[in-house]
Amino acid sequence: MNLDHLRYFVALSRTEKYTQTAKLLHITQPSLTKAIHSLEMELGVKLFKKNGRNATLTSAGKIFANDVESALLLLDKSVTNVKRFNQHKTPIRVASLRTLSIQWLPDMAxxxxxxxxxxxxxxxxxxxxxxxxxxxxxxxxxxxxxxxCSKLDNFSDIDFFPVAEQAMVCITPTNHPLSNRSSLNLSETLIYPQVTFSKRSGLYSIMEKLFNDCGGKPISAYDVEEDQAVAGLVASGFGIAVVPNMSILQTMPVKIIPLSFPNWQRILYMAVLKHRTPQPVVEEFITFIRNQNKSLSINNI
Known part of the structure; x- marks a missing residue:
């Protein structure tokens, strides 16, 4: 059964006028008449009865018109869905620390x-x-x-691949006694109140090791979770801090002082589950990141 003939039939059933329908369909009236006649011959039933220049649906035509219109609507919807499926883009669901979300990750994507x-x-x-x-x-x-994000030891089912590194620096308010220093041994910070990282932060274990290496513990005035929040408190005079050398520090009223000892780099990682088979496009992005970061050369992200 010709699909175009069915569409012509539905259009004619709405107007019941051959001339008007032919114009709407951008075909000639004889072509429309021939299509309807062919459809009637195939079905073995009259769909229209002539009424002057008009065409009135027969009882069989009314039933057929309702069913065909519903069928064509369903067919068109299905075609649309198939086209959308063909154009569907596979999502790559990514989460990251904010320090990477500002520039590094959008640039990589x-x-x-x-x-x-x-x-x-x-x-x-x-x-x-x-x-x-x-x-x-x-x-x-x-x-x-x-x-x-950072690498944490209690996630044994995750593979970590290094992608970026940041030097650790001391930051102080601009009017702090240490603000005129060009470098610092971490032990020199021990006598001053500090804004430290809470245990929920991925930096907590790094900071604990750094201070153990210099033989002391900081005087913690406040402890917070995020490095940018730490920097904000320092900028407002709540203490000094040891943080990664983030690009956002350049825009804040703080003095950035390199550490002469201990010399430590914060490494950031791409994390993926060991036993999950990702979608092909996700696997391609993972491979892309690995190839882009075979050697660490990204500082001050």
């Missing part, structure tokens, strides 16, 4: 899309948390496909 223009991918950036433990738990719970 854009480079990936530009390097492989035929890729059918749509990034979903998750920024609802800035803490490595929460990010890694979300990865384990299938909330994310890939995570970019």
């Amino acid at each position: 854009q480079r990936f899309l530009q390097t492989i223009p035929s890729i059918s991918a749509q990034f979903e950036f998750n920024t609802d948390t800035g803490l490595s433990p929460d990010i890694l738990k979300g990865l384990c719970n299938d909330k994310y496909d890939i995570a970019f």
Whole structure:
């Protein structure tokens, strides 16, 4: 049964006028008449009865018109859905620390899309948390496909691949006694109140090791979870702090002082589950990141 003939029939059933319907369909009236006659011959039943220049639906025609119109609507919807499916882009669900979300991760995602223009991918950036433990738990719970954060030892089912590094520096308010120093031994900070990292922060274990190496513990005036929050408190005069050398520090009223000892780099990682088989496009992005970061050369991110 000719699909065009069915569409012509539905159109004519609405107007019941051959001339008007032919114009709407952009065909000639004889072509329309021939199509309807062919359909009637195939069905073995009259669908219209002539009424002067008009065409009135027969009882059989009315039943057929309702059913055919419903069938064509369903067919058109199905065709639309198939086309959408063909155009569907596979989501790449990514979570990261905010320090990476400002520039590094968007730049990597854009480079990936530009390097492989035929890729059918749509990034979903998750920024609802800035803490490595929460990010890694979300990865384990299938909330994310890939995570970019600190490496934590209690996640044995996760593979960590280093992607970036940051030097650790001391920051002080601009009017602090240490603010005129060009470098510092970490032990020199021990006599001053500090803004430190809470145990939920991925930096907590790093800071604990640094202070153990210099033989002391900081005087903790406040402890918070995120490095940017630490910097904000220092800028407002709540103490000094040891933090990664983030680019945001350049925009804040703080003095950035390199550490002469201990010399330590904070390494940030791409995290993926060991036993999960990702979608092909997700696997391509993982491979892209690995190839881009075979050697660490990203500082002050």
